[in-house]
Amino acid sequence: MAKKQTLHAEPRIRTGSGVLKQMRREGWLPCVVYGKGAENQNLKINAKAFRELLAHSTSESFIVNLEVADGKPSLAQLKSVQHDPLSGDPLHIDFLAVDLKSEITASIPVHLSGDAPGIKAGGVLEQGHHTLDITCSAANLPDSLEFDISAMEVGDSLHVGDVKFPEGVTPNYEADVVIAHIGSPRVEEGAADDEAAAPAAEEAAAPAEA
DSSP states (O other): OOOOEEEEEEEOOOOSHHHHHHHHHTTEEEEEEEETTEEEEEEEEEHHHHHHHHHTOSSSOOEEEEEETTSOOEEEEEEEEEEOTTTOOEEEEEEEEOOTTOEEEEEEEEEEESOOHHHHTTOEEEESOSEEEEEEEGGGOOSOEEEEOTTOOTTOEEEGGGSOOOTTOEESSOTTOEEEEEEOOOOOHHHHHHHHHHHHHHHHHSOOOO
């Protein structure tokens, strides 16, 4: 289960582009929390704290404890981040209010572990999915998904149906979707040309029949 970080938030009453720009200049990030049948909450959080949290997270599908001033902490899943197209800095955040029993969907990074014999033999590892969309309860949300490739030979593929997911986690894919594949060893371009030219050279060097 992913460790839940805490973000402190404050209510924001005024809206409008001018107000939001001033808020960002003061080091705040505007955000909204929606869901669970309650009215949307317009909040603001510390921009630096959020950037640090984002930098140390394995994905943008994490859950946080939102501590709102004069209120009880509440769980919220990060749903989307609007970024500045030039600087890449976060501009606005959408959170989904959840509880530990809430069923959520998330995109989780995939890590492949183990020394595959196929790679040692010169095969090329091709990872079809670097993230996988999953469904689980908020309590079971993993940081990442790790799959073992230590038994894979050249030509083998690892499918969604071949691997075991953490308890309570369901992949949103068919069983035959390929996560990883070990392809045939690549032949260097120069070597390939030499191999193609060798038969022709041998034929040219052979003595002509009388």
